[in-house]
Amino acid sequence: MKTYTLAALIILGSLNSAYAADKEITLGRFFGACEDVPAKVADASGEACIIQSVINSFSDAKNGVTVKTLPTDWGNYYDQLKAAYSGGTPPNVHVMHKHRLPEFAGVGILAEVTANDYASVGIDPNDWAQSAKDAVTLHGKMYGIPMDLHANLWHLNMDLFEQAGLLNKDGTPKLPSTPAELQAHAKLMKEKTGKDYLAADFAQFPLGVRTALALIWQQGGNIFDESGVTVDTDEARNAIKVLTDLFDANYANPKLNYAESQQAFLDGNSAVLINGTWVVDFYDAQAADANVPLNDYQIASFPTLFANGATWADSHIWTIPTAVKSDSATYKTSLQLLAWINNHNLDWARTGHMAVRTSVLEDTAYQALPHRAEYLETTKIAKDNPPSKKYGAIQDVLNRELQSIWLTGKSVDDALADAQYDIEDLQ
Incomplete structure (x- = not known):
């Protein structure tokens, strides 16, 4: 169109x-x-x-x-x-x-x-x-x-976390706090269960962009600066590496689209699904269905892998x-x-x-909604880019170029250079 x-x-x-x-x-x-x-x-x-x-x-x-x-x-x-x-x-x-x-x-x-x-x-x-x-x-x-x-969350299959030995003594999920720890947990998950550690829509909608942005913000970076938009930064390269390391080790599949990544999670083939707040009640209902492999479903706020807590929100x-x-x-x-x-x-x-609405947030009926207490931290780490008339087009460019890295083997150097050129052409 x-x-x-x-x-x-x-x-x-x-x-x-x-x-x-x-x-x-x-x-x-x-x-x-x-x-x-x-x-x-x-x-x-x-x-x-x-x-x-x-x-x-x-x-x-x-x-x-x-x-x-x-x-x-x-x-x-x-x-x-x-x-x-x-x-x-x-x-x-x-x-x-x-x-x-x-x-x-x-x-x-x-x-x-x-x-x-x-x-x-x-x-x-x-x-x-x-x-x-x-x-x-x-x-x-x-x-x-x-x-x-609304914001990105980590949706968790607690049965797989238990099988992989990734539970704390109190039964809560053990989540990574550094990129290296993420790799270690993913390796353990694959060895113990044969399942992927993480799934997300990395091949269709801009879930990969939102994940990368969160990791950039966690390092104190931002693609928006005083001069406009700068995508080739150390923080951006670090964020991309977090994801490509998972793909290269076969701990996550970059070829899954939105529906496929969701199905992988519901089918018990991935321990973590990066998706938003909008699916919480749906996954909760799916976990209650005896015909759905996902059984013990929990949620976590997006873990902090660098210095600062941050997750994409809108x-x-x-x-x-x-x-x-x-x-x-x-x-x-x-x-x-x-x-x-x-x-x-x-x-x-x-x-x-x-x-x-504050009156709703303070309502006991709201506070009693399923899983709500599991991601209270999300409101404190929710971030977004500053207002921009071109944000939609910029997001489309980033989505295309990031996908070219993990789907077609395009080099990070070329992808970021092409993204920068196309974004500047939008101005």
């Missing part, structure tokens, strides 16, 4: 879009499809079904208002969204990641939500954790609502296009939908994502 340049979309302020005043509003989201949406939000599980049940319950509660969820594919979501903006038909409300905010709000196509707007539908921004408030703020202006903090946020403001009734209904989603923050947190 063609990628549209957002700078050209600022003309959308004068769009002649057909927004229904009070009968139907459109919503764009990813999170996958829910084939059988539960009638009650409390009965839903997994990202797709929880969010769709929340959306459907809004339509049920607001007599005469229907929310039409537009079909979108996760992998092409932003291309599809840009195409909708370019064609003058963006959804009235849509989800996006925090790191995309500068790209869209920076060219004026997202509606600023004022204090009066929030108050008019009962949203209290002061109830949001500071990191969540920051997620919807750009240059002092606020756009929409935050829905979560936020899902909900926004409204600027053009919607041209129809006050549709804008009001769109704000009401944001408030509805905000009020269901505890329901969304059942996925495994971390809540953004």
Whole structure:
């Protein structure tokens, strides 16, 4: 699908879009499809079904208002969204990641939500954790609502950890604290169980980029600096070596995509899976299924292999296009939908994502969610890159070049040089 340049979309302020005043509003989201949406939000599980049940319950509660969820594919979501903006038909409300905010709000196509707007539908921004408030703020202006903090975790097969002798005396998993210790644990796992130590999507989506970034941050580095973006650093090379050492020793398979790496973990063929908060409730349900080899499932925050704790993190946020403001009734209904989603923050947190409302974070019902205590440390080590209009494109370049290292044998020197050239060409 063609990628549209957002700078050209600022003309959308004068769009002649057909927004229904009070009968139907459109919503764009990813999170996958829910084939059988539960009638009650409390009965839903997994990202797709929880969010769709929340959306459907809004339509049920607001007599005469229907929310039409537009079909979108996760992998092409932003291309599809840009195409909708370019064609003058963006959804009235849509989800996006925090790191995309500068790209869209920076060219004026997202509606600023004022204090009066929030108050008019009962949203209290002061109830949001500071990191969540920051997620919807750009240059002092606020756009929409935050829905979560999500981050990479280590998902663990405790049966394999026990078989490999990688348990502490109290029964907790013994996790590596240095790259050398990671290699030693991986070697022990292979020798004792015949299984891979670690799996992740290193061949499709940018899970490898996010893992490498975390290891760069753990060393006190950052690809973003005063001069722009610099990818060829000692910290980047060290991070890449951590991963390629695992691949070279056959302790991890770099050829697995997202679905394959997840299946390897569920099938008991990998002791660790690097994946996000969004799959916690799904894996918990899988572990409870007698037909699934994964049995004893636990979670750990991303271990610190260098000097500083760090893991990749982001936020899902909900926004409204600027053009919607041209129809006050549709804008009001769109704000009401944001408030509805905000009020269901505890329901969304059942996925495994971390809540953004202080009132929810302090709620005993939230604190009692499965496995929550196992990754409390994640909120303290969650990191992300600074706001950048080009972050999505930069991530794509890094994903392509890192995969070229472990999938095609491209040298680290050439991959980093090509990445630097392509990133500078984006400016």
